[in-house]
Amino acid sequence: MSLHRITCDFLLFTALIHLMVLGITCQPAICNLDCQVNINETVLAKFCSASAFKLQGRCCVNTTSPDQFDIIGIDLQQCGMTQKKFSQGIDGINTLQFIYLQGNDIDALNNTDFHRNTGILNLSIPVNLSCPGGIKSWESIETETSETTCVGEKNPCISEKLACPPHSHCVHSGIDMSECLCDEDYHGYKCMNKGKFPTVPFAIGITASTVALCIFLWCTQRRYVKSDVKNK
Amino acid sequence: MSQIKFTRTESHKTAVFFITFFSYAFFHANRKAFSNVKSSAAEVWTPHNLTDRILEPRDLWYSHDMFDSNDDAVKFEGVLDTAFMLAYAVGLFLNGYIGDRVNMRILLSVGMAATSVLVFIFGCVCEWTLFYNKYFYVIIWIVNGLMQSTGWPVVVACMGNWFGHSSRGVLLGVWSACASVGNIIGALLVSAVLSYGYQYAFMVTSTVLLAGSFVVFVGLIPSPADVGLDPPPSEDVGKHGSVNTGAEDTAPLLNGPPVESSQYTSEDERDVVYDVQAVKPTSMSFLKACLLPGVIPYSLAYAFLKLVNYSFFFWLPFYLSNSFHWDESTSDQLSTAYDIAGIFGGTIIGFFSDRLGKRTIMIVPMLLLSIPSLLLYSYSPNDRTINVVIMSLIGFLIGGAANLISSAVSADLGCQKAIQGDDKALATVTGVIDGTGSFGAALGQIAVPYLQTGLGWHSVFYLFMICMFLTAVCLFPLFLKEIRSLRCGCCRRRRSVSLQ
Numbered sequence: 001m002s003l004h005r006i007t008c009d010f011l012l013f014t015a016l017i018h019l020m021v022l023g024i025t026c027q028p029a030i031c032n033l034d035c036q037v038n039i040n041e042t043v044l045a046k047f048c049s050a051s052a053f054k055l056q057g058r059c060c061v062n063t064t065s066p067d068q069f070d071i072i073g074i075d076l077q078q079c080g081m082t083q084k085k086f087s088q089g090i091d092g093i094n095t096l097q098f099i100y101l102q103g104n105d106i107d108a109l110n111n112t113d114f115h116r117n118t119g120i121l122n123l124s125i126p127v128n129l130s131c132p133g134g135i136k137s138w139e140s141i142e143t144e145t146s147e148t149t150c151v152g153e154k155n156p157c158i159s160e161k162l163a164c165p166p167h168s169h170c171v172h173s174g175i176d177m178s179e180c181l182c183d184e185d186y187h188g189y190k191c192m193n194k195g196k197f198p199t200v201p202f203a204i205g206i207t208a209s210t211v212a213l214c215i216f217l218w219c220t221q222r223r224y225v226k227s228d229v230k231n232k
Numbered sequence: 233m234s235q236i237k238f239t240r241t242e243s244h245k246t247a248v249f250f251i252t253f254f255s256y257a258f259f260h261a262n263r264k265a266f267s268n269v270k271s272s273a274a275e276v277w278t279p280h281n282l283t284d285r286i287l288e289p290r291d292l293w294y295s296h297d298m299f300d301s302n303d304d305a306v307k308f309e310g311v312l313d314t315a316f317m318l319a320y321a322v323g324l325f326l327n328g329y330i331g332d333r334v335n336m337r338i339l340l341s342v343g344m345a346a347t348s349v350l351v352f353i354f355g356c357v358c359e360w361t362l363f364y365n366k367y368f369y370v371i372i373w374i375v376n377g378l379m380q381s382t383g384w385p386v387v388v389a390c391m392g393n394w395f396g397h398s399s400r401g402v403l404l405g406v407w408s409a410c411a412s413v414g415n416i417i418g419a420l421l422v423s424a425v426l427s428y429g430y431q432y433a434f435m436v437t438s439t440v441l442l443a444g445s446f447v448v449f450v451g452l453i454p455s456p457a458d459v460g461l462d463p464p465p466s467e468d469v470g471k472h473g474s475v476n477t478g479a480e481d482t483a484p485l486l487n488g489p490p491v492e493s494s495q496y497t498s499e500d501e502r503d504v505v506y507d508v509q510a511v512k513p514t515s516m517s518f519l520k521a522c523l524l525p526g527v528i529p530y531s532l533a534y535a536f537l538k539l540v541n542y543s544f545f546f547w548l549p550f551y552l553s554n555s556f557h558w559d560e561s562t563s564d565q566l567s568t569a570y571d572i573a574g575i576f577g578g579t580i581i582g583f584f585s586d587r588l589g590k591r592t593i594m595i596v597p598m599l600l601l602s603i604p605s606l607l608l609y610s611y612s613p614n615d616r617t618i619n620v621v622i623m624s625l626i627g628f629l630i631g632g633a634a635n636l637i638s639s640a641v642s643a644d645l646g647c648q649k650a651i652q653g654d655d656k657a658l659a660t661v662t663g664v665i666d667g668t669g670s671f672g673a674a675l676g677q678i679a680v681p682y683l684q685t686g687l688g689w690h691s692v693f694y695l696f697m698i699c700m701f702l703t704a705v706c707l708f709p710l711f712l713k714e715i716r717s718l719r720c721g722c723c724r725r726r727r728s729v730s731l732q
Contacts, residue, residue, distance in 0.1 A: 164287070165280065179288040188429055189276055189296060197428040202436070210443040217451025221247050224240070224459040 030089030031057035031071070035079035037103070044075040044098055060098065073098035081106055087113040097121045102147035111137070111175035118172045120153040133176030136160070167191040241461055244453055248394045251452050252387035253410045255344060258441045259383045260414025261421060262351050265437040266312075267546045268422040268564045269355075271553055272430040274305035277364060298364040303685050306550075308366065310681035313546050315370050316377040317674030321667045323381025328663015329518055331385045336454040336659070343382025344445035348438040350376040355434020384638075384666050386454075389659035392643045393455040393463065405582020408639035412571035412578075412631065415545065419568050423561040521660040526645050526710065531665050533706035534637050535672030536699040537599070541634040542673035543696065544570055544626070547680050555689055556614045569620045570627035577632015582640055590718065591641050595633050596711040599704040602629040603697050610693035630700070638666055672699075 039045050039058050048060035053072060055061075060073035071093050076086065081104035090096065094116040101109075102124050109125060111133040123131070124147045131138050131150035136159070139152030156162055156178045157170035164170050164180035168191045173179045182191035266273075280293040281301060287293040299305040331339060354372045358364065387410075395403055421440070422433040456463050522528065548570060552563035581598065585591040609622045646661035676699075683691045 162285070165293075173288065177288065180293065181289075182292075190280060190293060192272065192275060193429040194427040197425065197432045197435075202439075206439055206443055210446055213443075213447050214450040217247065217251075217447060220243060221451045221453055224244075225453060226458065226460055 027056050027059060027061070027069075027071070028089065028093065030074065030076070030086075031059035033058060033076065033079045035077060037075075037077040039075060042075045042077065042100065044073045044100060047098070048073065062095075070095035072096065075100040076104065077101070078103035080104065083108055083110075083113060087115075090117075091115060093117070095119070100124045102126055111177060114175050116174050116177075118153065118155070118174060120175070121151070123150040123153075124148070125150070137176040165190065167194070240459075241456070244456070244459060244461070245394050247451060248390055248453060249407065251448060252390050253407055253413070255340060255444050255448050255452075256383050256387045256410045257414030257417055258437070258444045259344070259347065259380055260411045261418030262347060262434075262437045262441055263316075263380070264415045264418030264545070265351070265355070265422050265433045268419055268549050268560075269426065269430040269433050270306070270309050270550045271560045272426065274299075274302050274309065276359070276430060277305045277308075278302055296362075296364060298366065307681045307685065310678050312369060312373050313677030314674050316373045316380075317542070317670050317677055319374040319377025320381045321670035321674055323378040324385060324663045324667030324670055325518075326378075326663075327382045328385040328660045328667065331382075331389055331659035331663070332657070336386045336389060337448065337452045339382050340386045340452065341445045341449035343379050343386075344441055344448060346379040347376060348442035348445065350379060351434050351438040351441070355438070356431045359429070359431040381667075381670075385659040385663040388639060388642060388662040389646075390452070390454050391639075392646060392658040402579065402583040402586050404640040404643060405579040405636060408578050408582075408635040409575035411635065411638075412575045415571040416568045419549075419564045419571075423564045426561060426564075518660060518664075521646075521657045522664055524645060524657070524661060526641075527661055527664060529706050529710055530637060530641055530645065531668035533703045534634070534665055534669035536703040536706065537630070537634050537637065537672075538666075538669035539672040539676035540696045540699050540703075541630055543676045543680050543692070544630070546677055547692075548623075551689065552619075554684075556619070558616075566616065566620055566623075569624045570631060573624035573627030574631020574635055577628035578635030578639075579632075581632050581636055585636070585640070588718075590714045591636065591644070592707055592710040593714045593718065595636060595641075596704055596707050598629045598633045599700055599707070602626060602633075602700050605629060606693055606697050606700065610690055633703075638662075638669070642666070 035058065039055070044060055045055055048055045053060050053062050058075050058079075059071045061069045062072050063069040072095055074090070074093075074096060075098075077100050081101060083106050086101065086104075086106070086109075092115075096114075096117045097119055098121060099114075104126060106126055106129060109129050109132050114120070114132060125131070127143065127146060127148050129148065131141050131148065135141060137154050137156070138150045139154060142149040142151060153175055155172040156176060157172055162170045162178055167183050167186040168180040169183055171179045171181050182188075186192075186194050277296060277298040278301060279295075279297050280287055299308060327339070327343075350372055354369065354376065358369070391404065391407060418437055421436050425432040425436050453459055522531075548567040549560070549563040552558050552566060553560050558566070577598070581594050585594045588594065605622065605625050609619075609626055612619045612622050642662040642665045643658065645665070646658035676695075679695060680692055683695060
């Protein structure tokens with residue numbers, strides 16, 4: 001994600017005027033593929049133009065601020081996609097809600113290929129494939145002649161009631177994927193630590209009291225020591 | 233003039249009492265730090281071990297894999313305890329010997345500073361750099377054991393130098409609470425900072441110890457002779473020629489009648505002390521110190537006793553959190569009841585043994601009583617109040633006896649009449665008794681985790697009961713001798729009082 005951002009910023013700076021004139025914001029390469037299906041005739045395009053979102057290439061983009069935008073939909077019908085191309089192409093995008101992959105010769109799709117997308121509402125895939133994560137990961141699965149549609153990605157933390165060790169909680173992190181992250185205030189390995197040690201007050205306190213005690217003891221004790229014994 | 237001198241002596245005595253007290257207490261707080269973070273350390277050294285699914289992110293739950301399971305980590309902690317205690321035992325023999333020969337102030341402050349640095353490396357540096365290596369840990373802990381062993385012989389010798397025999401039982405009884413107070417300080421410090429991470433437990437205790445080493449370096453006066461004062465009156469030399477003629481081998485335990493030295497005029501006192509400046513006391517050979525009467529039986533007895541006492545010290549918080557599933561901070565805090573009771577035990581028995589002039593006669597019944605108490609404790613229900621009450625009883629009996637033997641009895645044996653003018657055996661004898669004891673304790677620390685994981689906690693308590701019985705057996709000959717001499721001693725004392 002951050003890598004993607006850096007590239008974007010770089011592009012923004014180098015071709016600022018050009019981009020402003022054309023009104024194009026930076027977008028990942030996967031949005032600019034040439035495919036056999038005209039993007040304007042797709043469900044995604046209709047949805048995107050009907051709502052406040054903007055169609056950019058094959059992606060539907062929700063622009064939240066000039067330098068930040070969320071890609072919420074992507075149409076890759078008959079784009080010659082493969083599992084690898086797709087997975088690498090959407091790496092760094094985690095706001096996808098609509099994905100169209102039918103008409104591609106994809107032999108397999110795993111839940112990890114979708115990275116950290118947790119809000120997929122509609123995933124259309126070729127009929128030869130089953131929904132990633134299996135039936136338990138989706139609200140419903142609709143099968144037609146040319147495509148399978150996986151509807152409504154489920155949050156396994158809720159649907160499977162996944163528990164986490166003490167001081168951590170379950171977080172949905174992708175299709176059929178969850179993480180146990182530390183509760184607020186907790187940190188460290190296995191979320192065992194809480195709060196931050198007050199290093200500075202401790203250091204000042206111990207140093208001051210040691211110096212005071214040493215001076216006191218020197219005055220009352222060691223200065224009485226006879227020099228011949230001391231030097232021994 | 234004499235008034236000023238008196239005040240200065242008192243000031244030095246007070247300073248020595250508190251400096252030695254707290255220097256050893258801080259040593260113990262550092263030891264306690266490790267026993268109180270055992271559960272946390274075992275967690276940190278192992279990956280998450282729930283098997284139903286893999287937790288993500290893996291770095292958070294599985295990146296530390298020094299051990300596969302908690303049991304292995306706990307066994308390793310037992311190995312660390314044993315390595316520490318073995319090194320500590322060896323170190324006690326060495327440092328007792330060295331302590332009688334070098335500047336005790338330097339030895340103690342160097343030992344404290346080195347210990348502090350080692351504990352800091354063990355707890356903090358290894359954690360911050362994520363360097364978890366079994367062998368490195370063991371080596372650090374062995375060197376730590378050697379360094380920590382500078383503490384006990386030196387502080388006991390300093391106390392022996394400054395305080396005479398007559399008040400030794402109660403005074404050293406109070407003073408020997410230093411170990412228990414250290415445990416309590418350690419437990420409280422640890423439970424206060426444990427939530428920040430177990431490394432902070434080590435950081436706080438080791439920093440305090442380092443501060444202590446500066447204080448010792450600046451403030452400790454090991455002996456009255458260093459400031460040109462007379463050593464405390466040594467009754468053994470002057471007063472009891474008549475008492476000890478018959479019972480030479482139990483001399484140290486016999487010749488402490490409850491006579492306050494204030495009964496004697498200052499002239500009498502000056503007569504009995506030898507001139508430190510003129511005659512430099514020579515140090516006693518190691519073998520000779522071992523063969524002093526009473527040293528061998530007490531060493532053996534202390535080996536069995538310290539096994540039990542230190543097993544409580546090292547494993548009690550773990551036992552509470554493991555067996556009753558109380559959380560670690562609660563277990564740490566409850567386990568201090570054992571130490572507090574030990575302080576009372578040591579002080580009260582010390583007081584009465586001063587009155588009686590005998591120590592074994594008080595110690596043996598305590599040891600025998602501890603056996604049924606241990607049996608009771610092993611069947612203690614999962615109830616904090618009942619548990620703490622029985623724990624306190626055991627602390628009183630076992631901790632109290634251990635405190636008394638390690639301090640007052642050691643000092644008695646190190647200053648006994650058989651040594652005569654040579655007072656330099658104090659650190660050596662203390663080292664021998666505590667060293668033998670620590671060997672026993674070392675063996676116990678490896679036995680506890682293996683017995684516990686193999687046969688359960690009950691087997692551990694049976695081991696303790698056997699050890700307490702053996703402790704009593706070792707002291708039984710001395711016990712009988714004291715009973716016999718108590719009868720004769722009474723008539724003799726009457727005679728010697730009438731002579732005055």
